[in-house]
Amino acid sequence: MSTGCACCLGSRASFAPMPELPEVEAVARSLRPLVRGQRIARCCVLHPIAVRPQRPATLRRAVEGQRIEDVERRGKYLLLRLPHGCVVVHFRLDGQLVWFDSDTISGHVDVAFELERGTLAFVDRRHIGRVQWLARPEENSGIVALGVDAFSQEFTCQHFQAVLAKARRPLKLLLMDQTRIAGLGNIYSSEALWHARLRPQRRANRLPPAEARRLHKAIVNVLRRALECCLRPAPDFRDPNWWFAGLEKILRAYDREGKACWRCGDRIRRFVQGGRSSYYCPGCQQ
Numbered sequence: 001m002s003t004g005c006a007c008c009l010g011s012r013a014s015f016a017p018m019p020e021l022p023e024v025e026a027v028a029r030s031l032r033p034l035v036r037g038q039r040i041a042r043c044c045v046l047h048p049i050a051v052r053p054q055r056p057a058t059l060r061r062a063v064e065g066q067r068i069e070d071v072e073r074r075g076k077y078l079l080l081r082l083p084h085g086c087v088v089v090h091f092r093l094d095g096q097l098v099w100f101d102s103d104t105i106s107g108h109v110d111v112a113f114e115l116e117r118g119t120l121a122f123v124d125r126r127h128i129g130r131v132q133w134l135a136r137p138e139e140n141s142g143i144v145a146l147g148v149d150a151f152s153q154e155f156t157c158q159h160f161q162a163v164l165a166k167a168r169r170p171l172k173l174l175l176m177d178q179t180r181i182a183g184l185g186n187i188y189s190s191e192a193l194w195h196a197r198l199r200p201q202r203r204a205n206r207l208p209p210a211e212a213r214r215l216h217k218a219i220v221n222v223l224r225r226a227l228e229c230c231l232r233p234a235p236d237f238r239d240p241n242w243w244f245a246g247l248e249k250i251l252r253a254y255d256r257e258g259k260a261c262w263r264c265g266d267r268i269r270r271f272v273q274g275g276r277s278s279y280y281c282p283g284c285q286q
């Protein structure tokens, strides 16, 4: 990973969730009224790594002069809809959007879109996130492969049970697979399994219908609760240090290794699963 310049280094203090479905949905809902209808007068790529593998000139030429028609979310991707194509933003670990009321920007900025009433900037000090223009969202290999969105009406219990039946993998790894269910990451898959009282190691295709229904309900509820939390307070794009705060209050398993389980008092355990930390309670998750 290249850091590009000295200003690129830096990390957030305390608990800072990686954007999953609720965080990106909160960004989309809050950003929509701020940018919808505005024309992109100029696009500046200050750190070309942020648009890779696209060339900065390709992005610039494609978006300049176009009007932002809408802001959408697909899984963990954010889309700025334009009359011709769209800008796809993938935040990955800790990319974020910052708003400046004028065309004067400050601090670390990777890509700046000068609009009529201000500047929308993509910031990612670690340079893992990406911003690209595509003629169609489906040209992005990650977007075209997305499974059913966990917030969509298509994500029914029946659909979820069909997804489970086809997977021999442990539940937690299946829940995090964006090609099966779009939107869940490490945090909310751990949380949904805690609420459903199921261990992350359980084989997906061996889940009885009653437990599958419990897990489906837990996924939907955990994401809705997190979205409410992400919208109160709503994202403050004018604050360069803004990030989602207070989410740790709703967490019951994630990042709570050694702490007492809220339900049974046993100690939360952590283990590595698929290269990521999984958390569960041995006392009440079966």
Ligand SMILES: [Zn+2]
Pocket: 261, 262, 263, 264, 265, 266, 281, 282, 283, 284, 285
């Ligand atoms: Zn417990």
